[in-house]
Amino acid sequence: MRRILVLLVLSAACAGDPPPPAPSVAKTVFAPRPELLVAGTGAMTPLAMALAREASAGTGMRVRVEPSIGSGGGIAATRDGAVDLGLVSRPLRADESGGLERVDLARDAVVLAAAPDVPVDDLSTDDLHRLYRGELRGLTVLLRDEAESANAALEANYPGLAEERRRSAASGRARVLDHDDAMAIALATVPRSVGVFSSAALRSPLRALRIDGVLPSAEAVAHGSWRPVRTLGVVFRPERRDRVAPFLALATSERARLTMRSLGYLPLEPAR
């Protein structure tokens, strides 16, 4: 009896709860699936939804666009087969590609979006750094999360800006938003706020600020005077090429390029 008691006490002291169990065989949970399931970066969501509507109207194809899960999430979901097409706004890393095929469709300009009550229209490079450091009086910076590709596009053109963003986020001086829609709501509600945003997702009353006198526009991007730009595309598994082919044909059509322009995207010219 004493041995049993001692063993019980020792086992209670030494043994932990069982660790999280190993993954079991995946099961299908959500059914029925639409004809085509699309998800990924929020920067492409407006374009994908517009193309889905056109596909439905033109061919009767049922395309469902999920809310943003980021480029990384779109790539992972495509690789796992959870979606048919992944929307991406950045190059794939070597560990992400996993045999996926990519088709680039458009570019968008990464801009500094300003709330209606922001009293300035133009920021210098120095103002931009001071804004990120929280030293520009009268303005409040809103930041995107570390995984957001717009950060990389902007910060690649302004050395030191990434470190200043990380410091502001870590110190709690600046709010960090993790989705475009959250950023849009924050810009609309936080007085005199400025945040990084996609030109394609910019809607009134928000507006884009000039940097060093350059206004972000299709012309500025084409001319090369506005450099913070992302290339937007879709990824898919090769074995689903037939499945996604009708949608890709629509997305690369001249009609789709018109739609892109109307939404603020800069369509890529088709490969010759």
Next chain:
Amino acid sequence: MITVALRRPFARRLLPLVLVASGLFAVAVPLAHHVDERSRLVAAAREHGERAAHVVAETIRDRPLLWRYDAAKLSGRLRLEGLLTAPLVVRDRENRPVDLGGAAPDTIAWARVPVEVDGIQLATVWAGAPLGPLWHESLRLAAGCFLLASLLGAALFLFPVRTVARAEERIAALLAERRVALQDEERRRIARELHDGAGQALTAARLQLLALRKRGLASEDAARVEHHLDEALEEVRRSTSALIPAPLAALGFLGALRTHCATYARATGLDISLELPEQLPELPAPMAAGLYRIVQEALHNTVRHAGAGRASVRVSRLEGALALEFDDDGRGFPDQASSQSIRERVAGLGGAVDWPEPGRAHLRVRVPFAGVAA
């Protein structure tokens, strides 16, 4: 020397008890602390997991189909809430892990919190409590408890054993004292018997022989018989004197010492220096006899074993005690029997002896008046 064996049996019985008690203390305290702290850590991890489950549930509501692929956003939300400071694992409904970044420590106790949205369990959060620091803390506490238990165990063992050892010595001294008293009493009884029995009978036979000679009835052989009777009477006197020092009764302690030293010096040629106080209170008989015998034994050793030419005896009175010092210029006390006899007599008197180094004979004996049974 009388030996009383109390300490060893007592120590043999006490030691296992002390070891068990100390061991229990050294183990039970850190074990109880570890179990208690571990429960507290798991409870804290569960609370942590419940907060994380709330964030995961919000994410699932935002992205019900593909939430697990928005891991970067989920980990960003969890980090903003300060929930990635401890080990956290999120698994979807199919038990696939969501990569939140970071590596979990090796030793962890996990608390499982289901994530339910509209009453349906869609994910599970495992919140971990790192046990490494707790193990280190428990081991440090165990080391401290072991040290404390060792000290307490040593005190619990040594204090009673030393008390028993002192009692053992006291009992041995009392027994030795009692044995000396019994020996002296027995010697006095035998001496009385010899004096009153054989001595009186021999004396009567000699007187009768003397009367026969006066009346001219005794032959020449009677003279030889008378001579043998004289020798027998002398033998009885020597025996009774050896059994009980007769000079003590006649001359007292100081007088008997003076007479013995003078007689011994004349008989052996030893140069004896004697230093005595003017007077002493009347000593208890065992004390006087014991000290007298010690001087006899020491002088005997000087002549027989030490090869000395000079000896000194000094008696002085101290507060509540009598001091006896003896020294000679010989080889000390090479005879084991002499030294043991002196030790036993001192112990029997409840006194103490400063025994000389080997090869030296300077002996200091101190006997309390109160330590001797009258």
